[in-house]
Amino acid sequence: MIPRLAWRDERYGTGPYAWITAGLNTSTAYVRLSRGLACVFDTKEHGALSHQQVGHLGFNEHQLWNAVGAHLAGLADTFWVRPALGSDPGQLLKGVEVQARGHTAAGWLAHPQSFQKLHQHLVATLRPRHELTYYVGDGDTLFAFDATARQVAQxxxxDRLMRYSLGFPLLAVPPRTPMRFT
Known part of the structure; x- marks a missing residue:
């Protein structure tokens, strides 16, 4: 069982257009993490599990989410990191690409137990000057940058920027342009 971070469009509630992440539908079992983000449960055999499949396992969504989170947190003895590199030297800010044993690193953001361990490890290792900004790339690759969200967004x-908040991922939002009245 692999937790996967998935994107939702909150304007559509639970309708068929709510999922931004491809391959998910109204029967997909999930736990809402924060506005626009959810955890879905993948298996190699079935892909994203439905509510019915989670029930056949003897769980409800939150029970399965907690079991998967505890399992991941128990694996938090090894993280592999390498410098985040862009296509041009110096393109990206100071940061690392994260690999985690046995799962996609982005899945570690899908439960507070595992995200907290990952975040604490990266803070202790990188000793950031700024709040860490996380970016989930194609293929659920995970990057952590010692830079503000605005700097990374440049x-x-x-679209895929987030920050850590009490164990949960929060999507970073662009600053609003002030309205000027004439």
Whole structure:
């Protein structure tokens, strides 16, 4: 069982257009993490599990989420990191690409137990000057940058940027342009 971070469009509630992440539908079992983000449960055999499949396992969504989170947190003895590199030297800010044993690193953001361990490890290792900004790239690759969300967004855009908040991922949002009345 692999937790996967998935994107939702909150404007559509639970309808068929709510999922931004491809391959998910109204029967997909999930736990809402924060506005626009959810945890879905993948298996190699079935892909994303439905509510019915989770029930056949003897769990409800929150029970399965907690079991998967505890399992991941128990694996938090090894993280592999390498410098985040862009296509041009010096393109990206100071940061690392994260690999985690046995799972996609982005899945570690899908439960507070595992995200807290990952975040604490990266803070202790990187000793950031700024709040860490996380970016989930294609294929659920995970990057952590010692830079503000605005700085990272200048290179990577706002769509997949997030920050850590009490164990949960929060999507970073672009600053609003002030309205001027004439």
């Amino acid at each position: 290179t990577l855009g706002w």
